[in-house]
Amino acid sequence: MLSIKNLHASIEGNEILRGINLEVKAGEVHAIMGPNGSGKSTLASVLAGREEYEVTEGEVIFQGKDLLELAPEDRAREGVFLAFQYPVEIPGVSSTNFLRTALNQVREYRGQEPLDAVKFLSLMKEKMALVEIDQKLLSRSLNEGFSGGEKKRNEIFQMAMLEPVLSILDETDSGLDIDALRIVSNGVNKLKSDKTATIVVTHYQRLLDYIVPDYVHVLYKGRIVKSGTKELALELEEKGYDWIKEEVDSAATV
Amino acid sequence: MSKDNQILEELTSKEYEHGWSVNYEADEAPTGLNEDIIRWISAKKEEPEWLLEWRLKAFRTWQSMTEPQWANVHYPKIDLQSLKYYSAPKQSKKPKNLNEVDPELIAIYERLGISLNEQKRLQGIAIDAVLDSVSVATTFKDTLGKLGIVFCSFSEAVKEHPELIKKYLGSVVPMTDNYYAALNSAVFSDGSFCYIPKGVRCPMELSTYFRINAANTGQFERTLIVAEDESYVSYLEGCTAPQRDENQLHAAVVEIYAGAHAQVKYSTVQNWFPGDKEGKGGIYNFVTKRGICAGDHSKISWTQVETGSAVTWKYPSCILKGDYSVGEFYSVAVTNNYQQADTGTKMIHIGKNTKSRIVSKGISAGKSQNSYRGQVQVMKRADNARNFSQCDSLLMGDRCGAHTFPYIDINNPTAKVEHEATTSKIGEDQIFYCNQRGIATEDAVALIVNGYAKEVLNQLPMEFAVEAQKLLALTLEGSVG
Ligand SMILES: Nc1ncnc2c1ncn2[C@@H]1O[C@H](COP(=O)(O)OP(=O)(O)O)[C@@H](O)[C@H]1O
Ligand SMILES: [Mg+2]
Numbered sequence: 001m002l003s004i005k006n007l008h009a010s011i012e013g014n015e016i017l018r019g020i021n022l023e024v025k026a027g028e029v030h031a032i033m034g035p036n037g038s039g040k041s042t043l044a045s046v047l048a049g050r051e052e053y054e055v056t057e058g059e060v061i062f063q064g065k066d067l068l069e070l071a072p073e074d075r076a077r078e079g080v081f082l083a084f085q086y087p088v089e090i091p092g093v094s095s096t097n098f099l100r101t102a103l104n105q106v107r108e109y110r111g112q113e114p115l116d117a118v119k120f121l122s123l124m125k126e127k128m129a130l131v132e133i134d135q136k137l138l139s140r141s142l143n144e145g146f147s148g149g150e151k152k153r154n155e156i157f158q159m160a161m162l163e164p165v166l167s168i169l170d171e172t173d174s175g176l177d178i179d180a181l182r183i184v185s186n187g188v189n190k191l192k193s194d195k196t197a198t199i200v201v202t203h204y205q206r207l208l209d210y211i212v213p214d215y216v217h218v219l220y221k222g223r224i225v226k227s228g229t230k231e232l233a234l235e236l237e238e239k240g241y242d243w244i245k246e247e248v249d250s251a252a253t254v
Numbered sequence: 255m256s257k258d259n260q261i262l263e264e265l266t267s268k269e270y271e272h273g274w275s276v277n278y279e280a281d282e283a284p285t286g287l288n289e290d291i292i293r294w295i296s297a298k299k300e301e302p303e304w305l306l307e308w309r310l311k312a313f314r315t316w317q318s319m320t321e322p323q324w325a326n327v328h329y330p331k332i333d334l335q336s337l338k339y340y341s342a343p344k345q346s347k348k349p350k351n352l353n354e355v356d357p358e359l360i361a362i363y364e365r366l367g368i369s370l371n372e373q374k375r376l377q378g379i380a381i382d383a384v385l386d387s388v389s390v391a392t393t394f395k396d397t398l399g400k401l402g403i404v405f406c407s408f409s410e411a412v413k414e415h416p417e418l419i420k421k422y423l424g425s426v427v428p429m430t431d432n433y434y435a436a437l438n439s440a441v442f443s444d445g446s447f448c449y450i451p452k453g454v455r456c457p458m459e460l461s462t463y464f465r466i467n468a469a470n471t472g473q474f475e476r477t478l479i480v481a482e483d484e485s486y487v488s489y490l491e492g493c494t495a496p497q498r499d500e501n502q503l504h505a506a507v508v509e510i511y512a513g514a515h516a517q518v519k520y521s522t523v524q525n526w527f528p529g530d531k532e533g534k535g536g537i538y539n540f541v542t543k544r545g546i547c548a549g550d551h552s553k554i555s556w557t558q559v560e561t562g563s564a565v566t567w568k569y570p571s572c573i574l575k576g577d578y579s580v581g582e583f584y585s586v587a588v589t590n591n592y593q594q595a596d597t598g599t600k601m602i603h604i605g606k607n608t609k610s611r612i613v614s615k616g617i618s619a620g621k622s623q624n625s626y627r628g629q630v631q632v633m634k635r636a637d638n639a640r641n642f643s644q645c646d647s648l649l650m651g652d653r654c655g656a657h658t659f660p661y662i663d664i665n666n667p668t669a670k671v672e673h674e675a676t677t678s679k680i681g682e683d684q685i686f687y688c689n690q691r692g693i694a695t696e697d698a699v700a701l702i703v704n705g706y707a708k709e710v711l712n713q714l715p716m717e718f719a720v721e722a723q724k725l726l727a728l729t730l731e732g733s734v735g
Pocket of ligand 2: 040
């Protein structure tokens with residue numbers, strides 16, 4: 001489904017991603033871990049099409065299409081979803097209105113009829129139950145005055161509404177208490193199918209107890225320096241990143 | 255170059271939708287401005303002697319006045335002698351009712367999406383259509399007439415209701431009030447007149463649609479709304495003009511009188527031609543709008559969505575004379591390209607326990623300049639006067655400007671006046687967030703801007719609110735992304 005080859009990206013002249021290779025197949029869950037500043041959010045942003053980042057080398061193929069050629073909105077319409085680490089606030093625009101605009105544009109792109117208000121509302125109700133989100137929250141301005149946890153929950157709610165093919169969750173677990181973490185993870189799990197794939201970016205093993213990854217990758221200094229199965233996450237939990245850093249850094253000096 | 259600049263470089267505002275003009279045979283005043291022209295206009299309109307005298311008095315005062323310079327707008331000096339002060343489509347005879355109006359003129363309005371056909375109109379809006387200097391048609395006259403409501407062109411009112419015109423004309427905006435108001439008083443051509451009798455709640459929105467068609471013609475309309483005690487009316491004003499290279503002058507005067515317990519809601523969606531991307535052409539919009547809450551417990555509410563004009567100079571104001579009277583001003587002013595807007599309000603608290611509320615939302619894009627100028631004045635006897643002002647500015651890009659000039663003048667210690675102001679930039683991260691959900695940049699901007707302006711748009715009657723949202727989006731189209 002997603003094939004990233006030798007991806008290099010920089011911002012303001014600083015190279016942040018320095019040759020990423022990653023293959024994600026339908027039905028898989030990949031976890032990307034790594035110390036702060038290693039480039040996890042950058043990778044997510046580059047995949048989503050944030051224009052501040054300049055891709056200097058490499059290619060990304062998503063479902064047979066050159067992802068890097070597509071405008072950000074078209075990537076979304078093709079089924080790439082990013083749950084932001086820091087969701088932005090849009091004053092005066094309710095979540096409901098926002099999502100209706102989004103969903104109908106996505107549907108139009110896919111050659112589907114726009115949803116009328118009644119159908120939209122019933123879809124909303126269905127998905128609200130999935131992430132146990134309060135309807136009151138959805139009539140408020142998007143993310144404005146939301147708690148950290150509410151913002152994250154709202155991200156997953158949007159994901160549920162838009163039914164993406166590839167979901168990238170950027171530290172969705174941070175800011176969530178243990179109950180919220182369970183609810184959000186349950187939501188994500190229910191949305192999984194053999195036709196979709198998920199990339200979870202996280203610092204912590206605890207999320208991976210709920211969303212169980214097929215593969216775990218460690219990103220460090222803009223490269224995937226280690227890949228493994230979920231046992232790798234446990235090992236990292238226990239030993240931290242230092243041993244990997246040392247491995248990589250000493251290899252680099254040789 | 256940052257992304258902000260780059261996207262602004264691509265700034266291509268969608269061509270102004272109403273930029274066409276129609277050729278019709280016109281009855282025009284000779285070019286220029288002098289007493290003879292004023293006599294010519296007055297004669298053309300078959301006005302009574304007192305009105306001619308009123309005009310001439312205004313003209314003589316105007317001659318001694320100078321153009322105000324204090325607004326934060328810059329434009330070349332307007333050669334008032336090069337303009338025509340009257341232009342009317344030739345109609346063989348005065349139409350007695352809608353059926354007699356020249357179909358070509360009706361067609362002009364159809365093209366603007368405004369049907370003057372009463373059957374086709376949505377229920378609930380009566381329209382007075384003003385083309386250049388004259389009113390061409392007023393709808394639903396009979397329906398309103400049964401309630402004693404007068405809604406007709408100003409010229410007609412002068413003939414049919416001279417006592418009302420004599421009583422109220424210039425009573426809120428004196429002819430000598432300011433340079434443009436004096437000019438308007440001297441040469442005003444047509445406009446609308448509404449009169450709501452005591453205790454009557456006007457059952458439909460009253461609406462005037464102004465269209466400038468002729469070239470080199472100033473439009474100087476005059477609107478007078480009189481709401482007697484315990485009456486209610488909601489009035490809408492819309493306007494367009496053809497796209498022309500040269501600038502056209504528009505200097506209107508609107509006067510509102512509200513008696514005790516009366517409520518007047520005045521909404522404008524201003525969509526004059528703003529000039530092209532290079533700042534060529536466009537309407538100079540110098541307008542004086544003022545209402546007086548003459549009776550106790552009366553209320554006047556101004557809502558304006560200003561999207562057009564090359565230069566806007568406009569301060570709808572309320573004189574809160576009656577005790578417990580309320581004045582409101584809700585404004586969205588958006589400027590793009592080289593547009594300049596200096597707009598705001600004046601709330602003058604005279605009566606006791608008077609309240610005013612100001613919500614101003616400026617949006618600037620391109621190389622435009624957007625200024626809020628507001629005055630809150632609390633007079634000596636206005637015990638317990640309250641004012642709340644909220645002035646927000648939204649910037650798109652870094653080549654536009656937003657300015658706030660609040661003037662507060664308090665002469666009573668019991669007054670409570672609050673002023674809040676914010677400036678924000680439309681964020682790339684907001685747009686990207688929308689993009690990431692599948693929303694195209696243009697729509698993202700529209701969404702964000704409409705969200706920002708929501709508090710004001712919510713004040714508009716439903717049909718107008720939708721129109722206004724579209725206009726905001728249209729004005730800003732191409733300003734990002
Ligand atoms: N706008 C920017 N300008 C310069 N450097 C940036 C910018 N954004 C991110 N970086 C740098 O890129 C690196 C990777 O950041 P990020 O992808 O957010 O890391 P992670 O998500 O793994 O914590 C960091 O060193 C960060 O400082
Ligand atoms: Mg991050």
